[in-house]
Amino acid sequence: MRSLHAAIAATIALALAGCAHTPENATIAVAPGPGKSFEAFQSDQAFCRQFAQSQVAGQAQAANRTTMIGAGGGALGGAALGAAGGAIAGNAGAGAAIGALSGLVLGTAGGALMSNNQQSATQQQFNTAFAQCMYSRGNNVPGFPPHQQASTLAPNDPALVRSVQNELIRLHYLAPPADGIAGPATISAITRFQQVAGMQPSGEASAALLARLQSTPGG
Numbered sequence: 305m306r307s308l309h310a311a312i313a314a315t316i317a318l319a320l321a322g323c324a325h326t327p328e329n330a331t332i333a334v335a336p337g338p339g340k341s342f343e344a345f346q347s348d349q350a351f352c353r354q355f356a357q358s359q360v361a362g363q364a365q366a367a368n369r370t371t372m373i374g375a376g377g378g379a380l381g382g383a384a385l386g387a388a389g390g391a392i393a394g395n396a397g398a399g400a401a402i403g404a405l406s407g408l409v410l411g412t413a414g415g416a417l418m419s420n421n422q423q424s425a426t427q428q429q430f431n432t433a434f435a436q437c438m439y440s441r442g443n444n445v446p447g448f449p450p451h452q453q454a455s456t457l458a459p460n461d462p463a464l465v466r467s468v469q470n471e472l473i474r475l476h477y478l479a480p481p482a483d484g485i486a487g488p489a490t491i492s493a494i495t496r497f498q499q500v501a502g503m504q505p506s507g508e509a510s511a512a513l514l515a516r517l518q519s520t521p522g523g
Contacts (some may be wrong), residue, residue: 327427330353330430334349334443334444334446339511344471348438348474351441352441441474464509466483469493477493477494495507
């Protein structure tokens with residue numbers, strides 16, 4: 305009986321160890337974009353972690369349900385086969401118990417393997433979403449072309465406008481997305497920020513404006 309209890313305990317530990325969970329952090333290295341302050345970079349990281357988590361929400365729970373269903377199905381099937389074998393030997397109850405345990409172990413092991421595979425796939429999807437988000441906000445990400453220095457870009461260059469828009473979004477002057485187009489909403493947001501910051505209101509995306517935005521706390 306003790307060995308049976310020990311086997312059940314080991315099976316439960318296997319199930320718990322195999323549980324999937326929603327990733328909390330990316331496993332890739334990213335770096336601040338050109339001229340970006342560390343405070344702005346941290347704000348980007350927090351925003352992009354939330355975005356990436358939203359993209360994989362529910363996957364861990366689904367994987368864990370698969371593990372539990374596999375364990376339950378294995379136990380039921382094992383119990384039926386064990387009872388049949390035990391009946392032949394004259395002890396259907398013991399056969400059912402042993403069969404149920406065997407089925408539980410095998411079902412849990414199979415479910416845990418599937419859960420671990422799902423965990424790896426979820427982490428990869430999380431990394432992809434996080435990387436795309438961080439790059440879109442002007443940071444340097446492995447596998448993406450490096451962002452140009454803002455000082456080398458002409459005023460209202462699409463790349464510069466996109467970086468300015470990302471900062472305006474962070475500071476709640478502009479609604480997403482950052483599309484790189486200096487339209488009326490972007491010009492208005494730039495003008496309002498310039499007025500608040502004591503800058504000459506031009507409505508133009510420039511390297512000086514981007515530097516001022518990046519050094520402004522908030523978000």
